[in-house]
Amino acid sequence: MSHLYRITLKTEEKGLFDITKEVQQKVTESGVKEGICLVFCPHTTASITINENADDDVRRDVNLALNTVFPRLEGFRHDEGNSDCHVKCSVLGASETLIVTEGKLLLGKWQDVYFAEFDPPRTRTVYIKVLEG
Amino acid sequence: MSHLYRITLKTEEKGLFDITKEVQQKVTESGVKEGICLVFCPHTTASITINENADDDVRRDVNLALNTVFPRLEGFRHDEGNSDCHVKCSVLGASETLIVTEGKLLLGKWQDVYFAEFDPPRTRTVYIKVLEG
C-alpha cells in the first residue's frame, strides 16, 4: 500500500513558508508509525528546507543571505531572467527526507520544514511520500 | 529483493549532464511501481541535482553562478588545487531522492535529474537504488 500525498500553497513573496503541520497531517493520515517521509518540490525555482522555527528573523535572514550571495549575474543568458532562482533551487535542493517514529516526524526542538519560494507569486505543489519500515 | 543499479558517464567539461532517461530506465528495469529512487554520486568533486530541462541556458547559468560564488580561494591548502570543486560538492550534495509512482519518476513538468561535474574530464559512476513501498 502506497502513501503518496499532495498539498498546494500560494506564495505572494520570496521566503520560507512553514509546511510542518501539513506534512505531519499526511503522515498521520497514512497510518505509518515507523518509517521515513520524503517531502519533494516539483518546481525549479523553489526548494524544501529545514530551519529554525522560533524566531521569524532567522527565516528573514536566510532569505536575505540567499539573495545577497546568489544575485542575478550580468553573464546570465536565460531569457526568463530568473536564473538566480534556479541557482538557489540547486543549492537548497528539491527535497528533505525525514524520520517518522511513533507516527510523528522526528524533528529537533527548533526545527520546522519550510517551502522556500524564490520566484513569487506562484501556486505551488509539494509531494509527500511516506515509506514504512 | 534489492534493486541496486550503476551507470557510468564520461564528462569532458564542467556542467550539468542530464541522466533522467538512464535513471528512469533502471526504475523500469526494477519493476517497482510505487516507492522511492535514490540517485547517489560516489565522488567528491561532483553532485546530483535537479533543475530545469527546457532552456539549456539555465544549466549554463547555474554552472556560471557556482563558479562565480565558489572560486578558488587564496587560503586553500589542499595540494590537488581543486578545493573549490569539493565545496560545490557539499553545497549541491551527493544525492537526490525521487518519488516513483505507477513505475515512473514523479518529476515536475520542468524538472530533470542532472549529474553536476565540477572537475572534468572524468569517468564517473552513479548508483541508483529503488525501494518499494
Add this chain to the structure above:
Amino acid sequence: MSHLYRITLKTEEKGLFDITKEVQQKVTESGVKEGICLVFCPHTTASITINENADDDVRRDVNLALNTVFPRLEGFRHDEGNSDCHVKCSVLGASETLIVTEGKLLLGKWQDVYFAEFDPPRTRTVYIKVLEG
C-alpha cells in the same frame, strides 16, 4: 521492525567531524543487508555532508569557503547573532541518504560522512534510520 539509532558528539570548533564509523556501526547493529540509511541532524546550525576522507586540508578548505561565502551580514536581525550558521545549515542540508549493500554503506573510495558544525561548542545528536529493501 524499525531500526532507529542515535549518536551524540561534542564539537569544540567549527568544521567537519567524521562520523562514518559510527554510522556503519549502527547499520551493522541493525542487521540490514540491503536498503538505505538516512543520517539526520536535528539541529539548525549544523548539517550532515559527504566529502573527501584522504587529505584533511579538504575539510579545512570547505570550512574556510563556507565561512567566506556566507559571512555575517550587516542586515541580519536575529538576536542570537548566528544567522550565518542558519544559512549554512540550509545550504548543506539536514541529512544525507546512503545506500546499504551487503551490510555496508556504499560509499565512494574517497567519501566519508561528516557532521558539519557551524556554531560550536555544542553537544550534538545525530539520528540514524536504516530501512530494508
